Amino acid sequence: MNKPLELLRKIHIHPLLWVVIALAVATAHFIELMMVLLIIFVHEMGHGAAASFFSWRIKKIALLPFGGVAEMDEHGNRPLKEELIVVLAGPLQHVWLIALSYLLFLAGFVPEKWHTLFIEYNLMVLFFNLLPIWPLDGGKLLFVLLSMKSAFQEAHLRTLYFSAGALLLFSVILLVLAPLTLNIWVIIGFLAFSLYFEWKQRRYTFMRFLMERHYGKEMDFRELKPINAAENDMVGHVLEKFHRGCKHPIIVKKQNGKEMVMDENELLHAFFSEKLLTAKIGDLLYTY
Numbered sequence: 001m002n003k004p005l006e007l008l009r010k011i012h013i014h015p016l017l018w019v020v021i022a023l024a025v026a027t028a029h030f031i032e033l034m035m036v037l038l039i040i041f042v043h044e045m046g047h048g049a050a051a052s053f054f055s056w057r058i059k060k061i062a063l064l065p066f067g068g069v070a071e072m073d074e075h076g077n078r079p080l081k082e083e084l085i086v087v088l089a090g091p092l093q094h095v096w097l098i099a100l101s102y103l104l105f106l107a108g109f110v111p112e113k114w115h116t117l118f119i120e121y122n123l124m125v126l127f128f129n130l131l132p133i134w135p136l137d138g139g140k141l142l143f144v145l146l147s148m149k150s151a152f153q154e155a156h157l158r159t160l161y162f163s164a165g166a167l168l169l170f171s172v173i174l175l176v177l178a179p180l181t182l183n184i185w186v187i188i189g190f191l192a193f194s195l196y197f198e199w200k201q202r203r204y205t206f207m208r209f210l211m212e213r214h215y216g217k218e219m220d221f222r223e224l225k226p227i228n229a230a231e232n233d234m235v236g237h238v239l240e241k242f243h244r245g246c247k248h249p250i251i252v253k254k255q256n257g258k259e260m261v262m263d264e265n266e267l268l269h270a271f272f273s274e275k276l277l278t279a280k281i282g283d284l285l286y287t288y
Helices: 003-009 015-026 030-053 080-106 112-129 137-147 152-177 182-200 202-215 235-239 264-273 281-285
Strands: 011-013 058-064 067-072 227-230 249-253 259-263
Touching: 003 011, 003 030, 011 015, 015 030, 015 058, 030 058, 030 067, 030 080, 030 112, 080 112, 080 137, 137 152, 152 182, 152 202, 182 202, 202 264, 235 264, 235 281, 249 264, 249 281, 259 264, 259 281, 264 281
Parallel strands: 011 058, 227 249
Antiparallel strands: 058 067, 249 259
């Protein structure tokens, strides 16, 4: 099927958005709302188009009463370069939107009032999305950057910790500068809930990452990264050292000083298929 058409089929409009549109009409702010929705729509379609280009599994592109989200059915095993492009594809849409508005203004098609407002909305959405708070683009970008040096689980946890601190700081600043801006507080509430939910699901997120490596299609790993382990190390502890985009040979140092090499698939098989959840690495040396 044609990819652009398939991408359009993924668009979902939240029912409450129609209520917001009706209120905008009633309060004579319809044009302003349409500007914001257009900016958010193009932003999310940027993510979707990049994901579609790399043949990612796209769940939906949702337009919400207070923003938008492009949901992917990927679990951290795509190349980091691809994920970086998909994350940045949203913010990059604001560049051509601003340029187009300026050209239309110069050509006399758009009044200065609406051009200025359109630029302000673009910059507002852009800078807000780049805040290092999960699940904003800035938070996802932070996760990708941390994943370049840290194991998946460590990078994920550090992203959530940093996001919580950034959200708290942003809330304090807003409390001082604009305590009565209700719509921003609604968004902060949504971010706080999303961050809390991601924290509650952190173990599940890690398991999905490992399960896709074990049960999913063959991954395109660009780097071989050995993991050193001792015989007495728990299987689960070694799995927590797995990185995104890396193939892991497990170097096991035995008590007699000799070293043995295990493939990561042996470890994943023992954990998921054999249910050896509390086994030690040394136990597997005699099993495989």
